Amino acid sequence: EGDVICVFSQYGEVVNINLVRNKKTGKSKGFCFLCYEDQRSTILAVDNFNGIKIKGRTIRVDHVANYRPPKDSDDLDDITKALHAKGCGVKTPPHTSSDSLSEDEEVLVKKEKGEVCA
Numbered sequence: 001e002g003d004v005i006c007v008f009s010q011y012g013e014v015v016n017i018n019l020v021r022n023k024k025t026g027k028s029k030g031f032c033f034l035c036y037e038d039q040r041s042t043i044l045a046v047d048n049f050n051g052i053k054i055k056g057r058t059i060r061v062d063h064v065a066n067y068r069p070p071k072d073s074d075d076l077d078d079i080t081k082a083l084h085a086k087g088c089g090v091k092t093p094p095h096t097s098s099d100s101l102s103e104d105e106e107v108l109v110k111k112e113k114g115e116v117c118a
Contacts, residue, residue: 004032011048012041018070033067 001019008014016035021028036042042063049061 001032004034007054008034008036008045008049011036011044013037033064 001017004019005014005017013036014034015037017032018034019028019032036045046061046063049059052059
C-alpha cells in the first residue's frame with residue numbers, strides 16, 4: 001500500500017486508497033482504487049501511468065465512473081466512513097461542453113495488475 005502511494009504521489013496528494021484483498025487470505029488481488037485531492041492530479045496519473053511497466057508488469061490506470069466502497073465497513077474509523085459516504089476528492093462544478101472529460105467521469109483511479117499493490 002505504501003509503495004502505491006509513493007509512486008502515485010508523484011502527481012498529487014493521494015487522499016484515499018482501497019487496496020483490494022482476498023477476504024480469506026488477506027493477500028492483495030493485484031489492484032486498488034485511489035483518490036487524489038484534485039482532478040488535475042488524476043488526469044496526470046492516468047495519462048502518465050497507464051500502460052507502463054512496473055516490476056515487469058504492465059499496469060492499467062483509468063478513471064472510475066461509479067466507484068462502490070467496500071461492503072465490510074463495520075470496522076472502519078469515523079473518518080474513513082465519512083469518506084465512503086461522501087466520496088473523496090474535491091467537488092467540482094458541472095462540466096461544460098468545452099471540458100475534456102465527460103460528465104460521468106470521477107476523480108478515482110483504478111489500477112490493475114501490479115505487484116506494486118502488494
